């Protein structure tokens with residue numbers, strides 16, 4: 001069994017060199033941010049993850065959460081670990097200083113999220129959801145609501161949940177049916193929510209549910225949904241948890257992965273209706289949810305990076321110890337560890353290269369989010385917002401799809417032992433598998449990408465990004481990185497052609513575009529990942545010239561970037577062809593002909 | 595009362611240590627470094643004593659390269675009030691550490707110096723004892739318990755035969771063993787606060803100490819690889835091998 005060790009060097013490289021720490025540190029309110037702080041925070045987070053969270057991961061998967069009499073018990077050790085997590089102040093990392101948070105930028109919060117998710121994804125979904133709730137409240141709740149909830153959610157003494165999904169309303173939230181009826185200063189909520197992560201548990205003294213519901217006279221569809229705060233225990237005037245609200249966990253799911261986290265069916269209003277408090281105005285709930293969408297979707301994208309990293313570390317350890325066969329091309333030599341076999345090396349390189357590319361893109365998006373929030377120049381702020389809007393579905397969709405692939409390769413590296421539960425490699429794949437589904441499936445991300453993010457603005461932001469990629473070509477050539485240059489150029493050509501096709505086709509034939517939206521998303525991710533790796537290679541070239549350079553790390557970065565150029569980037573061309581020529585066959589069979 | 599705590603920057607215990615190709619030492623460049631675990635225990639002890647109201651000020655001291663500032667920041671995040679870096683790029687050997695600490699003790703006048711019993715890099719286990727000798731102060735090495743009352747301290751030492759209880763007069767030097775305590779995790783707010791705590795940098799010269807190494811490392815090499823095992827036919831053969839070949843019984 002391997003022990004998780006946070007990949008601090010690569011994280012710092014991605015933060016400082018690729019995402020641009022200095023630009024984020026220069027934003028108003030981030031005066032304290034610098035490389036030393038990053039090192040201290042990541043170092044301590046890595047230690048906590050390694051010593052407290054990672055050791056519970058496997059047992060959490062084996063035991064799962066348990067439900068009895070409406071009460072959910074987390075796997076053994078989770079409650080204590082969560083208490084330590086809160087006590088060490090980790091929950092408040094990105095929170096507003098006003099409510100006791102540290103106010104650190106997303107560029108630091110995102111790598112720390114990666115560390116938590118690599119070490120123990122199931123447990124660390126709880127704080128992720130809490131920060132999602134805080135994000136929504138911060139933007140739309142009243143000052144009194146913030147006073148009641150923000151402090152406790154920032155510290156983590158209370159946790160939060162997102163209640164969107166109902167049996168008939170998953171990807172399409174306009175079908176939400178949960179009812180909210182006004183009663184004096186509050187509302188009475190009645191209905192059933194399903195698949196609610198950490199919807200009930202014993203980690204925290206209170207649980208704050210954010211619930212989408214309809215008021216009786218609300219218009220049909222997306223414009224008739226409101227957002228409510230429904231606490232498990234109604235806070236007393238002094239702020240402590242009081243009376244039990246009318247919300248109950250009626251069952252928890254048996255599932256493929258993230259078994260340490262309870263996935264709950266929550267029944268609201270079995271008795272008189274649960275007491276809920278409206279956030280903002282009626283009928284604007286979905287709109288409010290969308291404001292925190294970038295944040296939540298990036299957080300799930302990071303789960304893909306985290307899964308890839310954990311699976312890689314696990315596979316690498318096995319490859320270094322498993323002895324099998326002899327070095328190819330040598331007769332009668334010693335038996336060797338499997339890392340000596342070229343194909344095992346190829347698998348490890350692909351895991352490593354994909355994970356590093358994903359990490360770079362995810363952190364780049366995090367820095368873009370920071371700039372979109374805080375940049376003092378309105379034009380820069382807008383530019384970063386458009387870039388973020390474009391990158392969000394790509395990070396969410398691509399990093400999670402890649403994360404699953406990397407975790408699957410991790411099993412392959414192990415051979416037969418990989419298929420056996422005791423080895424531990426299966427859990428990383430099973431846990432990763434949800435990431436392409438929740439917070440909007442890959443299909444939904446891809447629709448968002450081709451529709452709202454590319455076609456609607458006639459490819460403007462996408463083409464600006466393509467321009468930035470092309471600008472690297474001469475520098476790559478003069479650095480002697482011709483393979484990288486050629487690989488990038490070819491794939492960018494493909495992306496550009498596919499983007500033109502999307503923009504051109506969308507107005508007249510949106511069904512055709514939707515049929516190849518996922519290949520376009522994968523194409524976009526692959527090329528953007530290649531762009532990051534090409535930038536990484538150029539920076540590595542420069543840094544190698546310094547006398548105290550970490551040559552081992554930089555040489556490995558160059559090797560990984562070249563591997564990406566030669567093994568991952570070539571996948572872009574067939575994807576581009578799939579987009580521009582593949583739409584017809586997708587819809588060739590009518591539903592009734594299947 | 596004031597305490598001095600020493601914190602050494604060492605290779606992270608989770609890192610696989612490699613010998614430099616030229617055999618001059620172990621590779622430390624670009625390797626993950628951390629606070630020596632025994633120094634962490636020393637820090638934790640000081641912080642607990644401060645929380646208990648016995649200690650009023652904790653000063654953390656590190657001797658070594660500029661990067662030791664990070665180790666001092668960790669010490670301050672654990673609870674040290676300020677840090678002193680005695681900056682030098684030469685390899686610091688136990689006697690040099692003891693001399694530097696003597697000079698700092700003269701400036702700071704602590705009632706107690708808490709040190710790790712050894713550093714996990716060179717495992718010397720000498721600095722604390724040498725410092726006590728140079729200062730002419732009582733010493734208690736390998737402590738697993740420490741209770742200060744008035745002008746003295748009750749300590750329990752871990753010795754070969756079991757536990758030894760002593761009462762020592764203060765000021766004194768103590769060195770920590772593993773069972774003294776379990777160091778806490780650094781909290782995020784304290785990491786942030788540590789950035790603002792004072793950190794003084796001095797050179798050994800300014801303290802009037804010559805830290806030039808007096809011992810020369812001739813060669814560093816990896817331990818020999820373990821050979822393959824053999825299967826024995828029965829217990830008799832095993833006993834014979836243990837007696838005649840391994841010579842352990």
Ligand SMILES: Cc1cc2nc3c(=O)[nH]c(=O)nc-3n(C[C@H](O)[C@H](O)[C@H](O)COP(=O)(O)OP(=O)(O)OC[C@H]3O[C@@H](n4cnc5c(N)ncnc54)[C@H](O)[C@@H]3O)c2cc1C
Pocket residue numbers: 162163164165169170171172194195196197198255258263434437438439440441442443444447
């Ligand atoms: C373990 C787990 C935890 C979860 N946690 C939460 C939570 O905490 N809170 C919460 O509210 N929800 C949660 N969910 C629900 C999750 O967000 C939904 O399952 C997800 O959004 C998909 O909805 P659905 O299951 O109804 O699938 P459907 O919407 O029925 O989708 C089925 C298939 O159809 C495709 N599809 C649907 N519509 C379209 C379209 N317009 N275009 C193209 N393809 C389409 C989808 O991509 C998918 O392949 C969780 C789910 C699971 C399994």
